[in-house]
Amino acid sequence: xxxxxxxxxxxxxxxxxxxxxxAVDVAEDFDAVARLYRPKIFRFALACLRDRDAAETIAQDxxxxxxxxxxxxxxxxxxxxxxxxxxxxxxxDYTRNQRLRFWRRMEQRGRMEGFExxxxxxxxxxxxxxxxxxxxTIWKAAxxxxxxxxxxFLLRFVEDMDLLEIAAVTGMKEGTVKTHLFRSVxxxxxxxxxxx
Amino acid sequence: xxxxxxxxISEWLAGTHRTDVQAHIQVCAQCQAEVDRLSDALVxxxxxxxxxxxxxxxxxxxxxxxxxxRRFRFAWAMAAIFIVLAASLWWPRLRAPRAVTPxxxxxxxxxxxxxxxxxxxxxxPMEPLSRLTPSDSATVRDTQ
Numbered sequence: 001x002x003x004x005x006x007x008x009x010x011x012x013x014x015x016x017x018x019x020x021x022x023a024v025d026v027a028e029d030f031d032a033v034a035r036l037y038r039p040k041i042f043r044f045a046l047a048c049l050r051d052r053d054a055a056e057t058i059a060q061d062x063x064x065x066x067x068x069x070x071x072x073x074x075x076x077x078x079x080x081x082x083x084x085x086x087x088x089x090x091x092x093d094y095t096r097n098q099r100l101r102f103w104r105r106m107e108q109r110g111r112m113e114g115f116e117x118x119x120x121x122x123x124x125x126x127x128x129x130x131x132x133x134x135x136x137t138i139w140k141a142a143x144x145x146x147x148x149x150x151x152x153f154l155l156r157f158v159e160d161m162d163l164l165e166i167a168a169v170t171g172m173k174e175g176t177v178k179t180h181l182f183r184s185v186x187x188x189x190x191x192x193x194x195x196x
Numbered sequence: 197x198x199x200x201x202x203x204x205i206s207e208w209l210a211g212t213h214r215t216d217v218q219a220h221i222q223v224c225a226q227c228q229a230e231v232d233r234l235s236d237a238l239v240x241x242x243x244x245x246x247x248x249x250x251x252x253x254x255x256x257x258x259x260x261x262x263x264x265x266r267r268f269r270f271a272w273a274m275a276a277i278f279i280v281l282a283a284s285l286w287w288p289r290l291r292a293p294r295a296v297t298p299x300x301x302x303x304x305x306x307x308x309x310x311x312x313x314x315x316x317x318x319x320x321p322m323e324p325l326s327r328l329t330p331s332d333s334a335t336v337r338d339t340q
Contacts, residue, residue, distance in 0.1 A: 039249070039250070042249060043245065043246065043249035043250075046245075046248070046249050047245050047249070055249075131236075131237070131240045134237040134240060134241075135237070135240050135241050135244050138237060138238070138241045139241065139244075142241075156210070156211065157238050157241060157242055158241075158242055158245050158246075160242070162211065163211055178210065178212065181210040181211065182203075182206050182207055182210050182212075184210075185206045185209045185210045186202065186203075186206045188238075189202070189205070189206060189209075189234060192234070192237060
């Protein structure tokens with residue numbers, strides 16, 4: 001039986017063409033890409049950092065980096081995953097730099113009071129009060145989580161990503177993501193069950 | 197009937213949907229209520245973050261400052277004022293020379309010095325000049 005042999009040079013050429021095609025598609029309409037994904041990147045950065053200015057900067061830097069590196073976008077993952085990978089790295093760098101800035105943290109703490117007031121709920125006032133209390137507890141608990149657990153928790157429960165997507169964005173294995181997620185959910189449950 | 201364990205509920209919420217857990221949730225009202233309660237809380241959390249992110253300049257302009265935040269800021273301001281006041285009161289005291297308690301020997305020496313000064317014919321600073329001129333008694337004797 002004759003076997004179809006595809007020379008490696010041809011395979012490479014096909015792959016290269018696919019990469020070029022994906023990159024060209026993205027580069028051609030980067031405005032549309034930015035319009036579509038900027039709110040998502042901003043929201044995730046805001047949830048992680050709780051600082052609107054920093055989240056704006058992260059979203060801006062993320063799109064700039066993506067634009068400059070668009071020729072390296074291979075199309076192996078979705079555009080959203082690729083952009084979120086960049087955002088996650090930028091947030092990690094930012095968090096590392098901010099860890100020792102006491103006054104910045106104090107300022108953020110002041111700003112976050114009343115976060116739960118953004119809850120939109122059409123139920124009766126009693127249920128709304130209870131929901132606000134729960135949201136406040138989850139918010140506080142989420143920010144007391146270790147950085148990796150917090151990142152995974154927010155990607156899952158704010159951005160609604162599945163385990164595989166989170167693994168691709170964070171560069172962790174799926175099993176590791178699952179463990180982080182399980183631990184974070186357990187911690188949140190403990191906080192919701194215990195005294196607030 | 198055995199209810200779902202903490203681990204099973206957490207895994208379910210984390211997105212690991214095992215068929216046996218799913219089957220149990222469908223028949224057990226208590227576990228279903230617990231899962232629904234937690235799911236609702238997480239959905240509310242998501243909605244709040246989305247809403248908060250969607251409104252420009254929300255954290256600074258719209259969220260009202262609560263009593264806790266106000267008290268926190270007030271406490272810092274009061275602490276700062278207290279530190280400044282305490283420093284302004286204590287600093288001059290630290291810099292001022294300490295008051296020396298009088299000693300009996302010192303008093304005696306001081307009295308002796310005062311007596312000596314008072315009994316002088318001429319003030320101390322003019323003593324060198326008085327030595328250059330003959331004393332009054334000597335002058336009187338010479339003229340006689």
